[in-house]
Amino acid sequence: MEIFIQQLVNSLSVASVTILIGIGITLIFGLAGIVNFAHGEFLMVGGMITWFLVTSGLNFFLALVGAMIFVGVLGFIAERGLFRFTLEQPMNGFIMSIGVSVILQHVVIRVFNEVQKTIPDPIGKVWVVGGIDIIAMRAIVVLLTAVVVATTYFGISRSRYGIALRASIADQDTAALMGIPVRRYVTGVFVYGSVLAGLGGALMIALFPITPFTGSVVIIRGFAVSLIGGLGNVGGAVAGGLILGLVDGLSAGYGSPEWTDAYSLVVMIVILIVRPQGLLGGTLGPRAT
């Protein structure tokens, strides 16, 4: 039982990073139809910035905020400078994003190097909960993600901006007729997704080493959770992340660990064939008129 609980917390902490990136992917695609493969590199850059700041002597949690701001600005520049121009041709945007992802990898290698980076455990404590040892940092990752998920979810379902966002995801033209500045929402969502990727990168490097190529692994899992849940659906991304995280964690603990990635991607493929719109229902991208 103790091992199971520890395995569960470990799975949830891995799932957290995937959920953070999945929320960004699902919102950006759902609203703007942008398939941004550089989103994984945004996370990697967030991790690298965190590493740089922490090794320069900054407190981890300040470094985390720094990474979120840095990647948020990066997202703003990418949206205003690049993706804005391919909104009408999503395929061009997709190809461009692959280019951006390779460029970001090489910029990071050029600025730092290609060696994997780690930081010491920022908390370095083990909490004993009900007689079970839990690594504190892992629990904090899960809690922080839960707060972000709850805030995002309530923001989208309750606030005026969230309702306008859902309306824009459902039908851009009609949303514009209501006076909703859809283009500005695209920028806002892109930046928000980037900030979450920055947070995901910071949390990831607190748990695992990161290399300049981490992003390309993360992005596949990010798209997997968004697709499993239904694109454009934040609740779906969370459900998808939990499913994938549990499959991962439990297969690593009880199955053959070397097949971990394959298990989760098989789950994605099966769900996409059986339920193309995702488990919780999503959009096929902005409605074309």
Add this chain to the structure above:
Amino acid sequence: MTLLQVDHLRTAYGVVVVHRDVSLTVDQDEIVTILGPNGAGKSTLLRAISGLLRPKNGIIRFDGKDVTGLPADRMAGIGVVMVPEGRRIFPDLTVLENLRLGAYCRKEGDAIEADIRLMESYFDVLSTKRNAKGGELSGGQQQMLAIARGLMARPRVLLLDEPSLGLSPMLIKQVRSVINDVRTKFSAAVLLVEQNAGLALAVADRGYLLQYGQIVASGPIAALRDHRLMHELYLGQGRGAR
């Protein structure tokens, strides 16, 4: 006084030209209709005026100001609001959320809440369904919600695209009285596009007859009614809703 003025408008989807040279006006407190057969370019004309489609050429003036090329969200902000064809209610949002979104460009919270109550008392079906999802309403209820949502922006001119589409004769009658009330109770001018000539002829003061993207006749509705083309276009259709 001229509220909306369209001069020499040219529109196209890619290389396909829809309108070569269309001019029209809508005065304050006026109900104007655009009539014409399927594919004449009526809906495209409304899309261009509402800002959803950027005109290739020509000038659109609203309240004396040049507003050509303003995007739809800005047009809504200045008082040119379109109720699109097929109602386009947000199916996953509640009736109340749909209404509130209609007032997105307004800031005064109290006045918006007051207008929601006004809409609910005017369209009584909306008050009983306020927490239902938009997608759960019947076609007629959705049309009432679509018009109410448009009115929530407090438009100065309301562009209505085929409001009678798919409705029963009973409901079409109701739409007709709502259009009249848009002018009297909500003090907005109306630019109406209709397939149902009977409805259009019954409510409008003035009309334009559009064919192949060109205006072939215009004038007071009484004069249009007897236009040679009207009989060709709407033979046997005009009596139904009158």
